[in-house]
Amino acid sequence: MPYGYNGKILRVDLNSESISIEEPQEILYSRYLGGGTLALYYLLRELKPKSDPLGPENILVFAGSVISGTPAAGLSRFSVAAKSPETGGFGEAEAGGWWIPELKFAGFDAIVIKGKANRPVYLWVHDGQAEIRDAGHLWGKFPKETQDEIRRELGDDRIRIALIGPAGEKLAKVACIINELKHANGRTGLGAVMGSKNLKAIAVRGKKRMEVADGEAVQRLSKRLKDTYEEPYFSVGNLGTSRVTTMFSEQGILPTLNFRKGSFEGAEAIGGETMSKTILVRRGTCYGCFVRCKREVQVGEPYFVDPIYGGPEYETVAAFGSMCGIDDLKAISKANQLCNAYGLDTISTGSLISFAMECYEKGVLTKRDTDGLELQFGNTEAMIKMVEKIGNREGLGDILAEGICHAAKKFGKGAENFAIHVKGMPVPFHEPRGKVGVGLGYAVSATGPDHMEFPHDPWWATEAGVTLLRPLGIFEPLDVFDIGPKKVRIFIYLQQYWDLLNTLGICMFTAKPFGPQTFNGIVDYVKAVTGWETSLFDLLKVAERHTHMARIFNLREGFTAQDDTLPDRFFQPMEGGTLKGKKIDREEFARALEAYYEMLGWDTETGVPKKGKLAELDLDWLT
Numbered sequence: 001m002p003y004g005y006n007g008k009i010l011r012v013d014l015n016s017e018s019i020s021i022e023e024p025q026e027i028l029y030s031r032y033l034g035g036g037t038l039a040l041y042y043l044l045r046e047l048k049p050k051s052d053p054l055g056p057e058n059i060l061v062f063a064g065s066v067i068s069g070t071p072a073a074g075l076s077r078f079s080v081a082a083k084s085p086e087t088g089g090f091g092e093a094e095a096g097g098w099w100i101p102e103l104k105f106a107g108f109d110a111i112v113i114k115g116k117a118n119r120p121v122y123l124w125v126h127d128g129q130a131e132i133r134d135a136g137h138l139w140g141k142f143p144k145e146t147q148d149e150i151r152r153e154l155g156d157d158r159i160r161i162a163l164i165g166p167a168g169e170k171l172a173k174v175a176c177i178i179n180e181l182k183h184a185n186g187r188t189g190l191g192a193v194m195g196s197k198n199l200k201a202i203a204v205r206g207k208k209r210m211e212v213a214d215g216e217a218v219q220r221l222s223k224r225l226k227d228t229y230e231e232p233y234f235s236v237g238n239l240g241t242s243r244v245t246t247m248f249s250e251q252g253i254l255p256t257l258n259f260r261k262g263s264f265e266g267a268e269a270i271g272g273e274t275m276s277k278t279i280l281v282r283r284g285t286c287y288g289c290f291v292r293c294k295r296e297v298q299v300g301e302p303y304f305v306d307p308i309y310g311g312p313e314y315e316t317v318a319a320f321g322s323m324c325g326i327d328d329l330k331a332i333s334k335a336n337q338l339c340n341a342y343g344l345d346t347i348s349t350g351s352l353i354s355f356a357m358e359c360y361e362k363g364v365l366t367k368r369d370t371d372g373l374e375l376q377f378g379n380t381e382a383m384i385k386m387v388e389k390i391g392n393r394e395g396l397g398d399i400l401a402e403g404i405c406h407a408a409k410k411f412g413k414g415a416e417n418f419a420i421h422v423k424g425m426p427v428p429f430h431e432p433r434g435k436v437g438v439g440l441g442y443a444v445s446a447t448g449p450d451h452m453e454f455p456h457d458p459w460w461a462t463e464a465g466v467t468l469l470r471p472l473g474i475f476e477p478l479d480v481f482d483i484g485p486k487k488v489r490i491f492i493y494l495q496q497y498w499d500l501l502n503t504l505g506i507c508m509f510t511a512k513p514f515g516p517q518t519f520n521g522i523v524d525y526v527k528a529v530t531g532w533e534t535s536l537f538d539l540l541k542v543a544e545r546h547t548h549m550a551r552i553f554n555l556r557e558g559f560t561a562q563d564d565t566l567p568d569r570f571f572q573p574m575e576g577g578t579l580k581g582k583k584i585d586r587e588e589f590a591r592a593l594e595a596y597y598e599m600l601g602w603d604t605e606t607g608v609p610k611k612g613k614l615a616e617l618d619l620d621w622l623t
């Protein structure tokens with residue numbers, strides 16, 4: 001009997017509207033654990049290379065892990081994965097909330113969806129069963145109405161629902177999937193994949209509780225986690241993730257005006273402290289988590305913002321704040337609500353608007369192109385209007401909704417110089433010129449730039465930070481601007497550790513170096529839940545599998561080493577802020593990439609994993 005997981009994968013074919021249940025052997029779970037790694041197993045086996053990401057052949061996977069739904073804090077996260085319509089490569093996005101524990105309680109570890117329904121539908125998964133239901137009456141509706149209607153129809157207010165908004169239905173390549181109206185699988189455009197399948201929502205509910213191998217140890221380890229949590233661990237609970245806004249601005253690493261500057265005069269007005277003192281009405285949370293870092297904000301005037309849609313996280317604050325030159329927290333909260341209502345990724349949406357603002361400033365776009373909007377940096381009304389236009393795919397918003405590369409090409413006149421992206425996806429709001437390891441992370445990530453795939457350089461820059469990382473064999477602090485081989489080595493270890501957190505669905509704020517969960521604590525917990533005799537070595541090998549499988553996925557799609565790069569802007573001096581004049585050295589960066597390939601056992605010129613390395617990871621089926 002499996003412990004911690006159900007041993008059941010729900011398979012849905014929307015072409016024929018048929019449902020089946022797969023019962024994989026234990027080795028599938030121990031080798032891939034869950035999340036994006038398990039999803040990659042299905043994508044690499046069953047999705048033909050060069051498939052249309054918005055065609056019925058694309059495969060959409062929702063996956064928890066072998067420990068999701070067990071009691072420890074921070075186990076709320078899950079991955080959605082498919083071929084990305086935003087990048088054309090591997091698409092993966094994680095979210096928290098309550099959805100994945102509920103799927104586990106409903107009897108399934110993951111859902112693998114193929115095909116396209118010939119009418120709008122939603123999936124209802126409950127107590128070991130699933131059915132496909134008509135969603136004609138829900139198509140076009142916003143998430144709140146959709147959620148209310150499904151709960152009313154099924155007669156249960158505790159049903160958890162992951163769904164798309166109008167942007168996903170209209171196949172916007174920056175559309176997200178959202179659960180509980182505020183927890184987003186934000187990046188890589190997976191909302192559009194769901195829309196392309198005519199799948200409006202997946203509703204889940206179950207009464208089962210997960211059996212674990214050693215209940216006493218699971219309780220003890222969960223309690224230890226809570227007892228060792230000290231608030232603030234970097235004050236994330238009290239002030240939310242946007243607590244860093246002012247600090248980043250002072251350090252010169254707050255992306256401002258489309259990554260031209262690193263400091264923003266209005267940083268304090270939009271940061272976590274101001275939010276807590278003004279519009280915050282509640283600290284929100286995820287399944288079983290005592291950190292409570294989520295924000296719920298309310299605004300009456302001049303915009304109506306409802307706390308049911310949550311509140312802006314740091315990325316959203318930077319997206320619609322410093323990136324657009326806006327120091328109005330109420331307006332940023334409105335933009336956040338609109339993104340959650342339309343089902344838009346706040347990072348890509350804010351970045352697209354900032355990009356369009358720079359195009360407007362440089363004369364690439366005029367009022368004729370913007371439907372009369374004065375799209376200058378700092379224009380709050382124009383920023384809000386643009387979010388709606390992208391969500392509705394109207395006018396300029398329609399062009400932007402196709403993604404940043406498409407828009408830059410369409411605008412012409414040098415617009416590509418202002419499109420700050422890697423592999424077609426806009427860069428999140430962590431300035432690589434002030435923490436160069438982050439730049440390496442952006443360049444090599446298979447999903448396009450993702451700030452959640454590794455801890456950032458400041459954590460390894462001090463003795464205190466490095467002490468927390470000793471179990472990984474990291475002993476020496478390194479400067480944030482360093483990008484030599486020692487930095488690359490540490491980056492690889494931490495990238496793999498982060499891959500493990502994402503694969504297991506552990507929230508990074510609850511684990512080292514940010515939170516109380518230790519490296520060996522994770523191992524003890526996996527052992528206690530599953531009953532497996534595992535180790536940190538074994539678990540990190542799973543994470544290494546993730547890195548390699550994602551790489552192989554992209555190579556099959558035609559990506560090459562040339563795609564592992566950064567936008568030119570990061571090789572040019574910053575125009576303002578504390579780090580004015582700082583840039584990344586191109587040659588040093590190229591050497592770092594080569595070292596990265598070499599250390600991973602990849603061909604140093606092509607970035608292709610060598611056969612021996614794949615065999616060492618038990619991935620010879622990919623050669």
Ligand code: SF4
Nearest residue numbers: 286289291293507509
């Ligand atoms: S730390 Fe925050 S994001 Fe992470 S699980 Fe807890 S409440 Fe959710």
